[in-house]
Amino acid sequence: MKIPAMKRRDFLKVGGGVVAGAAVGITGTNVGNNLGAGGELAAVASSRGLTGAEARAALTSVVPPGKYDPFFMFASGGHSGQISIIGIPSMRLLKIIPVFSRDSFSGYGFGTDVDGVIPRGSDPTKSNLLSWGDTHHPALSETEGRYDGRWLYVNDRANGRIGMVDLADYKTKQIYDIPNIGSAHGGVFVTPDSEYAHVSSITPRPITDNGYAPLESYADLYRGFSSWCAIDQTTGHLVPEKSFQIELPPYNQDLADMGKLASAGYGFLNSFNAELSVGMSHKNPPIEIGAAKNKYDYLHVIDWKKAEKVVAAGKIIMRNGIRVIPLQVAISEGILHFIPEPKNPHGVEVSPDGNYIVIAGKLDPAVTVYSITMIKKAIEDKNFEGTDRYGVPIIPITAVTAAHVELGAGPLHTQYDGKGNAYTSLFIDSAIIKWTLGPDAGVTEKPFTVLEKIPVHYNIGHLAIPGGDTVAPVGTYMVALNKWSLDQVQKLGPQHPVNLELFDINHTPPRVLSSLPLGGSEPHYAQIISVDRLNPLTVYPPGTSPETMAKSEFATASGQERIVRADGFVDVYATVMRSHFTPEQIPVTVGEKLRIHLTNIETAENATHTFAVPNHNLQATLDPGETVSVEFTADRVGSFAFYCAQFCSAMHMEMYGWLLVAPAGA
Structure with missing residues (x-):
């Protein structure tokens, strides 16, 4: 796919000219040592060739030496295997936390005590030593649905593991190699009081003793798993003996989100490839074609509170050292239900009040908004339109859909500002759409209405707002985690840095403030926390x-x-x-x-x-x-x-x- 470079946004320009004091808003104003009054700031802006909007953005986002950012963004590093900490709004890279990959700067992975984490977190049946990982979705620990600043979890998409970082000293203390899954994209997501860190398998694996089965037996012998990894509330460590899994059909389970408030106790998990496409052969198309044949895939609705009771009752099997609720038990006990969702969905995000579940489908120009009230009623009334091939009951999409909001090409992920608005990324359109939620979120004027289209540079994946996936978002800043930089940075060889853009969303329309070209990692997902929620050590107690x-x-x-x-x-x-x-x-x-x-x-x-x-x-x-x-x-x-x-x-x-x-x- 050829992606054209976009021009600078018109709304950033002020007549196309250089800055005048009035445009910057500083002429006649005492800024610092009377620099504004003397016109010196305007002269600096003019000498740099800045527009008024660019100069204003620089003043808005600067954090001078000796002063501090009010927010930290914890961003995954992709196949660097690391976590990056970025100050907001300064967009300064402040620290790198190695998780799955060795790092000589911190001494991580070179034989010291804590570095035993890497070999202990490597299942020898997968590899003698896994010394790299693919970090995708960091999850800060929560209390009552708010980030609490204690711990951070992140998945290894490549190898089906979770890393745990202690935010007392910002060091990785545990890697848990999750049984029965090979690769894990849909996680980590924590429950509202950090009871569990959830991750699911994106590529099903055989449920045979040796882990192998021919693809001709894919429908019968391959399965996915939803893993609920119990968290020790004192140490933050994951406790395998208190954890459990739910066996799932061999669809590709993707991203998830945890219910909150109105939807507390539920987990929502996207999937694709209900067609069970296994790839090109003499009679089969490539996976990308075969997995997009059907009109719908399935949103998995998981009642994890009910699953806890089923596990406690012993209705499980042990598989590779972890308790597993078999698929048929999950069905008969009412733990698992499906809802059709537009084909090949990616993001699933629960609104701050828990009333809405927003699904973005890569191949659908709209987001589908489901209502938890309608979902609960459909389950209670057993309002099903049959089952899938494995017997999982299917709730009619018409019975639970609150809205279908058309946004544009390539919707992926959604964040919330706490003011009744949602922001959804559009990969193909290189844009973010701001739109309103509905009456259950307190929106009475123009519910489910598109408000703004915000261009980005370019091809955005995830986006992040402070607390934007919690019960208490802070609608001040928004960061676009763009995949391409193209003309935004000077050429640095064939591979360009990714480009993170910072927006002021207190302003209408939202204004771009700055960007961070980031080499050496590829952030997929990020969470932004207020620094007053963090309480790190300055020095260790001796010894x-x-x-x-x-x-x-x-x-x-x-x-x-x-x-x-x-x-x-x-x-x-x-x-x-x-x-x-x-x-x-x-x-x-x-x-x-x-x-x-x-x-x-x-x-x-x-x-x-x-x-x-x-x-x-x-x-x-x-x-x-x-x-x-x-x-x-x-x-x-x-x-x-x-x-x-x-x-x-x-x-x-x-x-x-x-x-x-x-x-x-x-």
């Missing part, structure tokens, strides 16, 4: 293990440094501070196994150090107060100068020591 967030048994204070040989190991208890290691010499013999326990005994904020060992692929990063352990075998003879890779002080070049590996018998 803290980041894995347990308690004092480590290997914590070492100044004066307690030592080397101990016992049980076939050389245990080194070391301290790190500006600008030296203690001990500075670690003598061993080739073949000995080392466990180096490092404690950063600094108490000053931001006094981070590292322990880097040349030629050994070891790099540990230690924040102030942190204790980590590195374990390896001294498998080569030599003198290796370990050092601190962090520029921590004026004497950082002197901050090194020696790992001395002597030949056998020396």
Whole structure:
């Protein structure tokens, strides 16, 4: 598909000319040190060739040094396997959190305590070691349907895993490799009080003992799964023994959302490929054609509260270490119902009050709005139009549809501003449509009416508004997560950065403020939280293990440094501070196994150090107060100068020591 480059929006231009003080709105106004009154700001804008709207946007979005953003955006990194934290409205990239992929800057994945997360989160039946992932949908933990700033979860679309990040120190503490699913696009989405993190399989897998079945048996032997991963309310960790799955037909289950308020207790899960297309062969079309044959696919309506009771009653089977509600039990117990939805849908988003479920179909120019009141009534009345081939009851689409709102080409995802308005992205049109919800959301004037078409640059996927998928959105800013940048950045080789655009949606029409070309990652979904909901540590209590967030048994204070040989190991208890290691010499013999326990005994904020060992692929990063352990075998003879890779002080070049590996018998 050839995508033409769009011109700059007309509504950004002020007569096409350079800025005058009146256009910027600053002439005669005291800005800072009277720069506005003196015309200096207007002169700066003029020298840069800025229009009035561009200069106004720059002043509106700037966050000067020493001042802070009121919001953080947590954005997935796609196949970088990471999470990015971006300040709003500054659009500054503030931090990268590695989750599924190793990261030498943070020392993540190179042998320290917390980095045992990666091997522990790799099912050996999938791979000996999964050291990359494809992060798609981050989910902040919630209390009463509002972000609470405790934890963050994100899926690995490639490998069917969930990563858990502790927002006390912004570090990944757990990777859970979910049984029975291969790849997982539809998640993570948390329930309103963080009881569960939900993720579903996008590509069904065989339910055979060895995980293989020929595609000729696809309808009979392949299944999808809706996974409800229980969250420990103290640690935020996922608890497999308290988790469960619901077996689903072998459709491609896609994005989901959790019910809230009026729809609390329900989960809503999109699907496509009700045709069960498996790809091109001598008699079958390609998947993209075969999976778009039917007029409708199925919205899965899951009563997870009822599912909890069924699990508690023991109406489950164990499959690969997790409790599973079989498909026929889910049907007979009234846990699973289907509603036809326009074919090949993508986004499903529940309105802040929980009354509406909005479905965007990639191949339908409209969004379909379902009513939870009508859904509940249809289920209660058993108003069904038959079943699918597996026996799942189908609710008539006409019985539950509140509206069908035509928006444009390629609708994907919807966010809400808390004022009765919805914003839906249009991939093909490179635009966002602002439209109104209906009476159940308190909209009495012009319900389900298109208000604005907001151009973006270009080909938007997801979008994000502060709290825009919670019960309490803050309709101030909106970020478009665009997939293409084209003419928005200078050429940087064949691959361009993606382009994130920031809008002021307090203004009518919404105004673009700035953009962030982002190289090195491809955000799919993002959530924006007010920073006053976050309460991170500044330093760890002395000797803290980041894995347990308690004092480590290997914590070492100044004066307690030592080397101990016992049980076939050389245990080194070391301290790190500006600008030296203690001990500075670690003598061993080739073949000995080392466990180096490092404690950063600094108490000053931001006094981070590292322990880097040349030629050994070891790099540990230690924040102030942190204790980590590195374990390896001294498998080569030599003198290796370990050092601190962090520029921590004026004497950082002197901050090194020696790992001395002597030949056998020396």
